[in-house]
Amino acid sequence: MMNILVKHRNIYRLIAFFLMWILASPLSFSAEFYVSPAGQNSNPGTKKAPFATLSKALNAVKAEFHHSPDQDCTIWVDQGTYRISEPIRLRSAEFHNQKGALTIAALPGTAPVISGGVEVPKWRRTSDGLWKADLSKLFPKHSEFRELFIDDRRAIRARYPNEGFLRVAKVGADRRTNFFFEAGDFPIPASVEQTELILLHDWSISRIRVQDIDLSLKKLTTVDSIGARQPAFFNLDNWEPNPRYFLENDLEFLDADDEWYYDKIENVLYIQLPTEQNPNDHNITIPVSHGLLDLSGSMEQPLKNIRFEGLTFKHAAWIIPDRGYGGVQACHFDPRFTKAESKDLLPPTKGWAVVPAAIKGDWTENNSFTNCHFKNLGGSGLWFGTGSTNNTISNCTFEDISGNGIMIGEGRDRTVNGQPWWQEAPEQVAKGNKITNNTIRKCGQQFFGAVGIWCGLTAETTIRENEISDLPYTGISIGWMWSPVPTPCRDNTLENNHIHHIMQQLSDGGGIYMLGLQPGSKILHNRIHDVNLNVGRAESNGLFLDEGTTDVVVANNLIYEIAKSPLRFHRATTNIVRENQFFCKENIRPIRYNTTREGDIIKIDNQVFVVGEPAYQKQLSEAIEQWEARRKEKN
Structure with a gap:
């Protein structure tokens, strides 16, 4: 009998100890929300009744963190394509998580896509074998876009020549805005004002609209300086007396399969496909959203503990300035923005401008992207910028990107109290970020001076065990x-x-x-x-x-x-x-x-x-x- 009482007493002590341990320990909760293309935003966001959009799920997470800042939250994303027309914004001022982490992850066995593009409907064949689509229901006239994707592959903006380059016959007197060509070098564009010149410098390129083609003089003139206005060594003949160039975006150049041309005056899109293919049988997508994710914190309150897992990010747009893109290095370029254009400029026009990234984070801390895919993007890929610390990019793929693949930190141009930030506030440096075991290829598809991984003035950055290949310029800068x-x-x-x-x-x-x-x-x-x-x-x-x-x-x-x-x-x-x-x-x-x-x-x-x-x-x-x-x- 005594043995039984002792045994029971020991059990009661264990139970009491366990209850005291629970009461003394901080409680940890976890909230889960589900998103599906088949869902409704009026649903509660459960597995059986999911939300339809990530934005709705994020609002639910904000409410949870407001009441319980130390709990963890998960947004499970089901199979499907989630189309957005503007970036999804995560701002630290709206997230009150302290120790709590937010994970936004693909449901196991799925591969959801966040797309900033719209599909082109209702193609019809023309008498000369091309296909055309009226875009008046998608865009107003004189719209701009620079990429087109057929399923998962980048279509080719109509160019001449189709491969290789032409050579400048002679540089014009100012060595900046014009040059001479030989008769027969290229077909004369049907719409000169929509034609773009792409000229290659040693380590950068220019993309700039053609202003005039004078056939009597065999002279091509652009709307602004070809190459950055400064430094002076961007004179056209500084590196080569007869630099390489090609022309893009005219119906006269549309002569090869997978090439396309957009006539913004008529608001009509043309494409040439192999004879047996019908564009109505394919997903043909135009990027429209200028960015996909905007991760914004502050020095006082960084955006922290956000994890992205197993998601695919596609179809971000970026339009070059109307006066052209004069590349300097690694997707930094000569700023030529109008007041309307400069609202999207990072950093301010005081210094070099930068091709923006589809996913951009400033003042971020302990965030991560794991097993994600970044592809078919019009600007750069992923950028942890000013004041970003201890973020991780691992086991991801970056492929078919117009600009840089990954960017960490910033350059020299931002100011604090009127002085360069790196002198006045060096503690604001991006620090402790890790880029590990990623595959990065086919960046610089539009801006050839791009690099696979760019790091500016950074500290304690780790770039380890990545494979970087198939680039027009440098691997890591x-x-x-x-x-x-x-x-x-x-x-x-x-x-x-x-x-x-x-x-x-x-x-x-x-x-x-x-x-x-x-x-x-x-x-x-x-x-x-x-x-x-x-x-x-x-x-x-x-x-x-x-x-x-x-x-x-x-x-x-x-x-x-x-x-x-x-x-x-x-x-x-x-x-x-x-x-x-x-x-x-x-x-x-x-x-x-x-x-x-x-x-x-x-x-x-x-x-x-x-x-x-x-x-x-x-x-x-x-x-x-x-x-x-x-x-x-x-x-």
């Missing part, structure tokens, strides 16, 4: 100061990235391009190859450490199949280069020094192999195998 002047840029790590088949259109870049003083920064164990096209005046490289690069360690990188030097310094200062493997073509130096003192570069135990040596191919194969094995072991 980090730093944004063309001198060793101190900034908050420091302790950035680029490690175990596989970068290949880049620099396919432009020059003077590389697999990794770095700028400025970055104490504590490291470029480690990256594999870079197939940088074989070099056009313009300057060469391209595996690693290019440009002006002011200082206090950087370059170690254990594998670089091969590079047309020029695997590593180049230009106006750099003291850096360490150790234990790298440089595979060089004949008569190519492994390291090139442009206005850099060779003695300032400390070189330790680097291996150099040259094409033609007896064991070259065997050594390269072994090096690749070792790199792959090391990466698998780390994963």
